[in-house]
Amino acid sequence: MLALGAVTLLFGPIMLGGAALALVARLRRPIGAMLWLVPLASAAVALLALLSGETRGALVLPLGLPGFPLTLVWDGVSALFLLALTLPLAVILRLSSPARPAASGVLVAGLHAIILAGDAYALLVGLALTLASLARLAAISRPRLAAIALVWLLLLAAQAPPLPDGTPNPVFAAWRAPALSPLAGLGLSALVLAGAGLVAAPLFRPARLAACANNEGALLIASLAPSALYLVARFLVDLLAPSAAGATAALALPLGAALALGAAARAAWAEDFLIACAALPGWLVGESVFALGISAWARHLDLAAPTRDATAAFFFLALLAAFAGPLWLALAAVITREAGSRHLARLGGLAWRMPKAALLAGIALTTVLPLGPGFFGAPLALTALLRAPGVGLGAVVLPMLVAVLGILLALAPFVAVRLFGLGFLGPPRTPRASAAEPPRAPEANLLTVLAAALALLGGVPGLGVALIAPALPGLRGGDPETAILLVAAPLATLIAIGLGVGLFLVASRHGARPVATVWEEGYGPRPAWLPFGDPATMIAPEILGAELPASLAPAKAWLRHWLRRLDAAWRAAYEAFLAPPCG
Amino acid sequence: MRLIATALNLALLLAATPGFAGLLASIAAWRAGRPAPSPLSPYRSWQALWRAEPVVVAEASPIAAGAAAFSLASAILAAALIPSFTTALVGAPLALLPLLIVLLVLAETAPLLSHLATGTMAGGIDAGRRLAFFVVASPALFLALWALAQLGGSITLSVIAVQGGAGSPLLPHLLAMAALLALARAAPSAAPSLGSHGRARVLALAASALTRLCAASLFAALSVPYGLSGDAPSPAAWGFGALLWAGKIAFVTLVFGLVRGTRPAGARLLTASLATATLCAFAAALLSEAPRI
Structure with a gap:
């Protein structure tokens, strides 16, 4: 509970304050340069929590829609993945200061929300923030991807077992109870x-x-x-x-x-x-x-x-x-x-x-x-x-x-x-x-x-x-x-x-007499006019x-042959199906 | 007492390594119709190499010596864990099949860095061929080991070697052994130690021989799990076990030497031996589980 509180107190106000400050153009770059401190602090909290066994807690924040407060959970899985997420993130953010500090701040907040989400609403917030900020930060993500992810989440949330009164239950812990049919x-x-x-x-x-x-x-x-x-x-x-x-x-x-x-x-x-x-x-x-x-x-x-x-x-x-x-x-x-x-x-x-x-x-x-x-x-x-x-x-x-x-x-x-x-x-x-x-x-x-x-x-x-x-x-x-x-x-x-270092030290003796390469693996020494080696003999x-793909080539050819035959048979059957009846 | 047994076990394997290399060379020469060198010749030649005047080849990479040293270290660690005459070793609980496989794989692949350290086409082709062979041979190798572990009822070597899969069917045992023998036939010969001289060359030769001796010893412990004394310390039982181990290793070496081809392996990876090994290993894996199907 303490660790969850620490992480929440850490990333909530800092993110909100940072996002507000980032609106001021002059402060964006210095804030962006210090953004790495947030994931680093989260990593430290997660590591301490894992090593000390402080891995239990839940927090309901009065944020969100009426009847859907933001629920955060803290357990061993959250702590482990928070450490896995935040330490590399801190290093990468420190390695190159983000060109878009506001989007980077939103990304950090969204990733924290994904890992700490205790209900579908918090996960929805985390996914939306993460995918939207990634679309802004890296051209690899597209808004369409974010839309598909949100539809996916709604579908997933709809599968959750409802509350006794029949209303949807967004809390993930409810998933543990029911025994599902195989389908x-x-x-x-x-x-x-x-x-x-x-x-x-x-x-x-x-x-x-x-x-x-x-x-x-x-x-x-x-x-x-x-x-x-x-x-x-x-x-x-x-x-x-x-x-x-x-x-x-x-x-x-x-x-x-x-x-x-x-x-x-x-x-x-x-x-x-x-x-x-x-x-x-x-x-x-x-x-x-x-x-x-x-x-x-x-x-x-x-x-x-x-x-x-x-x-x-x-x-x-x-x-x-x-x-x-x-x-x-x-x-x-x-x-x-x-x-x-x-x-x-x-x-x-x-x-x-x-x-x-x-x-x-x-x-x-x-x-x-x-x-x-x-x-x-x-x-x-x-x-x-x-x-x-x-x-x-x-x-x-x-x-x-x-x-x-x-x-x-x-x-x-x-x-x-x-x-x-x-x-x-x-x-x-x-x-x-x-x-x-x-x-x-x-x-x-x-x-x-x-x-x-x-x-x-x-x-x-x-x-x-x-x-x-x-x-x-x-x-x-x-x-x-x-x-x-x-x-x-x-x-x-x-x-x-x-043991390897010890053997290496024993085997490599100082004061050895240097000798010139006369003949090495069938090749002579490098000539002086080719200081980077003869291209014909370089690896x-x-x-x-190369033997591996070559060895698999007959199998691939055989597979391709049969796929072509199957494709031809399918096309022939389809054309026969579409063809007008005789007469 | 466990410490003494561990030291004796390691000393036995280390002392037998040059003899094992000599035996392999003698069998290979005999099969090729050449005069066979004495199995004891590596004791002399390695000693002479160790004492030779140290020379450094211009532009030689210390990677070659480093890779050989790491390879030998991994092989020594594996040798300390594989029981030869007794299972009452300090590291017996650590002698788990996955760990032993990993150590032997590292001991076998680390010297290939020295091939690439030379930077020539020949070194790259050779290293690539050996690594590619490991890729295509891995299903057969791991399936055979999986079948033997299933038959032994444990992944701890000392348990498998003492219980020996008592009551388990014989056919999967034989098929797994056949698979490993077929793999030994298909495998490329020991990698030459490139770019190393003097002591570094001794390390490379010893690493290669000890890795093969450990593999043979592991094969003997898994497939013929008899003759290992248990926790009760008994010098007589240890002596008998050591003699039996030497006999088993000599037999395994002879069989491996006889099944190997006299000509060096060609460029083709998918050979009849490899196909046989894979089929035998699959059959062994299926039959080892037959009572449960």
Whole structure:
């Protein structure tokens, strides 16, 4: 209650006062420059609340229509997603002062309202403020999208169980009571996923995200990823979980697999560094939806341990998407600006020119790798599958899920090695890349905040559990294997890094005699007149992993052939149907 | 006592690593019709490399040594968790299948950074081919491990290795083992350590060999879960278990060496071996759940 009061007192008057002051032209810019302090304070409150266990409270504000006061709730899910939302938002707002301070202030208020909404009215206010301000801030959002979102919300609110006197009940807590029929559960799950998909749709257009200037893409990711996943968490994990588990699993599993595989494939074969980095948040969002599907499936079968593991993986993936998404895009923007090109073929050797940026990129990439913070994502979801016995149809479905998750896990090192190796390792491939300057101090320091948050999450045993446990009360009291795994992963990361550093120091001796390269991998040393290497022997991004699409080409051709035949058969049948009868 | 057992377990795996590398080289040479080197030769050659005069190749990247060091560190951590002769290890509760898989994957993929650190086309093609193989092989690999975990009734290796899926059907066990063997046949050979010399090269060779030894040891613990002593400390049981482990590893190495092709893997990723592995793994996964369907 205290934390909720603090956040309300923090963002309410400041937002209202700020919006009023922003009308005065002279004060807009200084106010906009200080706007980042609001999400930062919210992040501090959320973190303190999560660590101290202060995660209960509800507040009814006398704002709104008659009979529809604004209800705010504060629980583990709200606190977790508020932290996921506000810390990256503070960093991005500090990184580049908003060009439209009033719209940015409204955006911050709207996002807070979405996360703290306790009824349909508060959510309506939050969505309206957020989408309207995003339409003003970034050209990627359109008013039509906002209109569709509002229609969606009205549809959703209409499904709420009414009060005893028959009037509509806007309070979300009422959703917990009724047992839904399978069809109603399917409809509600589809409605929630459609609404969250509407909010998260820009995250799956990496080319558009990469084209945004002035860190607008990072701002979009920081705003939309936690908001969309919060809607999913609130409705499908918190409110409707017991009654709509089967329907949620049936929808979330294929949707999450398709989203994650699509985004991973985009990141794996993009030749534009910015586009590859912009595809990564979509990958994590898709994986989190997939983990939600596994959790719902296990809940449908009354399997306690896999439900707990998969739900924890969902929350962790949401946190990683919120923290790492803006970091990837903002960092990629800095790197490509300094290196003078977005094309992977024209980067290379940046680890020596900008070592701090390389370190930050390495930490950011660990979120998709099964190392450090990334262990809490796909490997934790895989643990849930390893512990889930297939009963009935599950015996056929579970192996398919394992195969999909295996492919996602295997794509992670592919993408990480490709992006880091081509971008930062090897010799510089252009004069511009060889003269790249390290990012300036404020930029580097701000991005270090997000990277440090990820490193702490993945390297401090118990921190991740402390953050997730309020949202998932059974996490601490469950069986020991989950608790051991959640503590063992950061511990193993720390030991492996420490041992690796020790071995490296032992292996690299000082005073070694330098020798010239005579023959390396079939190539001679670089001639003096080609200081950036012979283009014929330099690595090309399209070569790395080219066998994979080539191997899948026959299958794709076969599929295309049959789709064409089906299409032809359909057209023939349709034409026959339309044709006039003989005679 | 657990600490002593853990130290002995780790020492056994580390000491066996050069011998394992030598055994693999001997089997490969024998199959290719070349004179087989002694299985003990890596002990001598690695020692000579370690003591060689340190040289630094011009423009060599320290990434190669760093990647090899991290790879070896991950492999050592996995070796400390995988039981060879006893399950009474300090890290036994931490020996969870997902964690072990992750450590072995990291140990196998980290050295590929050294391929890209050279910046040449050949290094990129090789790294890309290995990573792409992991992608296409992952369904078979994870399905086989899932089936073995289901049969063992746990994700904790010490539980699987002691209980051994008592009463579980034999056919899915055999199919999962066949899938892993077919994967071993389809897999590319150990990655060469590019751009490293002297001690860094020893680290790279040791990391590669220890990763494979850990994989073989994991395979032995999952598929032939016998001979591991439990919590009661007994030097005689430990000695017997160590001998049995050595026999199991030698047998597994011989089988892996025999099923591997004599020619290096071509550019094609989707081979008959990989298809067989995937089909066997799917069948093992389905049959491991058959009683519940």
